[in-house]
Amino acid sequence: MSRSKNLAVKYLVAAILFFGVMTLSGLMSAAYYIQPDFLFGLIPFSIAKMLHIDTMIIWLLMGFMGAVYWFLPDEFEIEPAGIWAAEILFWVFVSAVLVVAATFVLVQWGAGTETTLWLVQQGRKYVEAPRWAAIGVALVMLVFAWNVVGTALRARRFTGIMAVMSVNMVPLVLLYLIAFPKIDNMAVDLYWWWWLVHLWVEATWEILIGCIMALAVMKLLGTSRKIVEGWLYVEVSMVLGTGILGLGHHYFWIGTPDYWLGIGGFFSALEPLPLLGMVVHAVYDAGVHRMKTTNRPAFYWTLAEAFGNFLGGGVFGFMITLPQLNLFAHGTQWTVSHGHFAFWGAYACGVLSVCYIALQEQRRLAVVNGRGWVWAFVLLNGGLIGMVGSLLVAGMAQTFFERAIGGSTLEAFIAGQENPWFVLGMYSRMFFGLIFTAGYLTLAWNLLALGHREAAAVAQPAPAE
Amino acid sequence: MPKGFIGKVRLGARLMQYDDPKFWRAGAISTTVVMAIALGMLTVDSLEAITPGGSHVPPYSVINRHIGYVYNGRLGRDMPVIGADEPLFGKPVTETEAAAFMERGKLVIQSRSCINCHTFMGNGAYYAPDLTKAWLDPAWDTWMAITGADTKEEAMVRFLMAPEQYATWLRKMPNLGISRDEAVATVAYLKWLSSIDTNGFPIHFGRPQTSR
Numbered sequence: 001m002s003r004s005k006n007l008a009v010k011y012l013v014a015a016i017l018f019f020g021v022m023t024l025s026g027l028m029s030a031a032y033y034i035q036p037d038f039l040f041g042l043i044p045f046s047i048a049k050m051l052h053i054d055t056m057i058i059w060l061l062m063g064f065m066g067a068v069y070w071f072l073p074d075e076f077e078i079e080p081a082g083i084w085a086a087e088i089l090f091w092v093f094v095s096a097v098l099v100v101a102a103t104f105v106l107v108q109w110g111a112g113t114e115t116t117l118w119l120v121q122q123g124r125k126y127v128e129a130p131r132w133a134a135i136g137v138a139l140v141m142l143v144f145a146w147n148v149v150g151t152a153l154r155a156r157r158f159t160g161i162m163a164v165m166s167v168n169m170v171p172l173v174l175l176y177l178i179a180f181p182k183i184d185n186m187a188v189d190l191y192w193w194w195w196l197v198h199l200w201v202e203a204t205w206e207i208l209i210g211c212i213m214a215l216a217v218m219k220l221l222g223t224s225r226k227i228v229e230g231w232l233y234v235e236v237s238m239v240l241g242t243g244i245l246g247l248g249h250h251y252f253w254i255g256t257p258d259y260w261l262g263i264g265g266f267f268s269a270l271e272p273l274p275l276l277g278m279v280v281h282a283v284y285d286a287g288v289h290r291m292k293t294t295n296r297p298a299f300y301w302t303l304a305e306a307f308g309n310f311l312g313g314g315v316f317g318f319m320i321t322l323p324q325l326n327l328f329a330h331g332t333q334w335t336v337s338h339g340h341f342a343f344w345g346a347y348a349c350g351v352l353s354v355c356y357i358a359l360q361e362q363r364r365l366a367v368v369n370g371r372g373w374v375w376a377f378v379l380l381n382g383g384l385i386g387m388v389g390s391l392l393v394a395g396m397a398q399t400f401f402e403r404a405i406g407g408s409t410l411e412a413f414i415a416g417q418e419n420p421w422f423v424l425g426m427y428s429r430m431f432f433g434l435i436f437t438a439g440y441l442t443l444a445w446n447l448l449a450l451g452h453r454e455a456a457a458v459a460q461p462a463p464a465e
Numbered sequence: 466m467p468k469g470f471i472g473k474v475r476l477g478a479r480l481m482q483y484d485d486p487k488f489w490r491a492g493a494i495s496t497t498v499v500m501a502i503a504l505g506m507l508t509v510d511s512l513e514a515i516t517p518g519g520s521h522v523p524p525y526s527v528i529n530r531h532i533g534y535v536y537n538g539r540l541g542r543d544m545p546v547i548g549a550d551e552p553l554f555g556k557p558v559t560e561t562e563a564a565a566f567m568e569r570g571k572l573v574i575q576s577r578s579c580i581n582c583h584t585f586m587g588n589g590a591y592y593a594p595d596l597t598k599a600w601l602d603p604a605w606d607t608w609m610a611i612t613g614a615d616t617k618e619e620a621m622v623r624f625l626m627a628p629e630q631y632a633t634w635l636r637k638m639p640n641l642g643i644s645r646d647e648a649v650a651t652v653a654y655l656k657w658l659s660s661i662d663t664n665g666f667p668i669h670f671g672r673p674q675t676s677r
Binding site for chain 2: 032033036040041044046047049109110111112113116117120121122124128182183184189226229233234236237240241244245247252255256257258259260261263327328330331332335336403405406407408409410411413414
């Protein structure tokens with residue numbers, strides 16, 4: 001295997017490990033809602049929650065990078081430019097994440113000084129990592145961009161997919177710089193912070209995963225490059241055509257003028273369109289190929305990606321995106337319900353699909369199948385959908401009792417959180433969280449064991465089938 | 466049929482080659498450019514509105530004044546109303562001193578990672594109440610009695626310095642080692658924050674709709 005593919009496997013393994021940390025810290029966060037004294041005084045809710053959302057970003061990012069390093073040599077038929085730097089930075093990246101996680105758990109917070117922001121944490125959602133670590137992430141992104149663009153230049157061949165990916169590297173790196181400044185005015189702070197969060201997650205990440213899924217579909221189903229590239233451009237125009245001004249749905253309530261209510265409402269209502277397009281395409285492809293593939297798990301995770309992105313990002317996002325409803329639902333467990341479904345559908349399923357694609361080639365398996373992946377698939381998706389449903393019930397109760405009739409104060413907040421439907425939602429979320437965890441463990445075991453058991457079976461005389 | 470007509474059809478077909486990815490590439494590039502330019506223009510306008518002293522965000526020295534929150538029937542939503550002089554701890558501050566409070570207050574908010582339990586303008590975690598209008602919360606009247614403070618600001622400072630002592634609900638706020646200076650700056654920050662026009666968020670603040 002090429003150096004790039006070896007690096008890809010390392011990144012995918014690291015992604016799956018941090019996926020585990022995310023799951024564990026998610027369970028911890030859920031436990032506080034049921035038992036507020038859980039670990040209180042040792043690890044407060046905030047730390048568990050911070051680990052949960054930050055490791056989510058990290059494992060998905062590592063998954064994307066693994067996917068790109070996996071497909072790069074296939075696209076260009078040469079080793080990526082600067083692969084040596086990427087190999088070193090992998091270990092730097094992993095150790096930095098571990099040091100930051102340890103800092104979060106052991107140091108937790110610091111005095112209100114710039115030093116705290118440099119060494120302990122920055123206290124801005126998703127980009128809590130202290131500045132020293134953020135510089136590291138920026139460096140990793142920069143080298144990642146160099147690997148992609150530099151390889152295309154060296155190979156003197158820009159395929160459409162790689163051209164889109166290369167151009168996309170520019171905003172991916174530039175927007176991350178918003179992770180650094182400390183802005184006193186919270187309205188301005190949130191204005192720019194949403195450029196990072198929305199334009200990363202709902203624009204550049206969507207395009208990156210679009211490129212990755214395009215490569216995956218070509219590999220899995222042998223779809224022609226011309227069709228895939230045509231679709232990718234349609235996807236890009238729709239994602240950016242709706243997503244750039246769809247940013248407006250975050251500018252409803254942060255102090256910005258009220259024209260954002262109309263602009264954000266309109267464009268974000270259109271945001272599900274590209275996601276619907278993906279579903280149509282996936283169903284069409286599946287039909288054309290009569291669901292026949294040598295890699296069923298990868299294929300099913302690709303389908304889950306298409307449907308999950310549309311349902312979680314598109315439908316669940318649309319539910320709360322119109323300002324008239326968002327005024328009530330914003331910042332409740334309803335948002336959490338959408339968040340879980342969207343990240344899972346839009347990104348996690350895609351990364352898992354690539355894991356199985358890489359595994360097939362790495363372990364030289366003619367066919368990837370068996371019962372293990374089915375269990376993982378059912379438990380993970382079932383657990384996730386259960387959590388999303390539970391949070392939706394809790395969120396609707398909170399929206400009604402805290403906001404619509406309660407008056408949104410501290411007293412109204414408490415009344416909402418103690419409402420029996422809310423409490424039921426929290427218990428039910430915990431239950432499905434445990435099912436999801438069982439799914440994670442099955443997945444991890446399946447990814448580890450898959451090839452080896454089959455190899456053992458091949459060594460024995462094949463039974464008549 | 467005249468030759469020219471066939472030529473026109475051919476020309477039309479050449480312009481609309483849907484199966485050529487280049488057609489869609491041109492669409493992707495132009496859509497993106499148009500949207501990015503629109504966002505850039507809106508950003509210039511919005512940043513002007515949210516600069517302290519702009520149309521939506523009062524200057525930091527607003528902490529010297531009374532801040533109310535009143536339902537505006539014409540707009541159909543609650544709006545902050547800046548009233549008579551009411552300096553924090555009875556001590557008026559200059560614009561520069563107010564800005565220093567904000568710088569310190571924001572550092573406290575970030576260094577203690579408030580947003581990983583609370584939300585500001587609905588952004589953050591959802592484990593503890595939203596703090597956008599915390600300064601205006603009617604609960605502080607009760608908390609003045611609980612903390613034995615004469616003023617709302619003093620009650621807030623005492624609570625922030627030792628939240629675990631004043632736990633009145635199952636979920637407690639941990640002691641985050643906030644010094645008195647830090648607590649004062651944070652209270653100043655929260656007072657300024659409550660004066661921002663947030664288009665009516667959070668809805669019905671302080672006006673329960675149960676009895677009409």
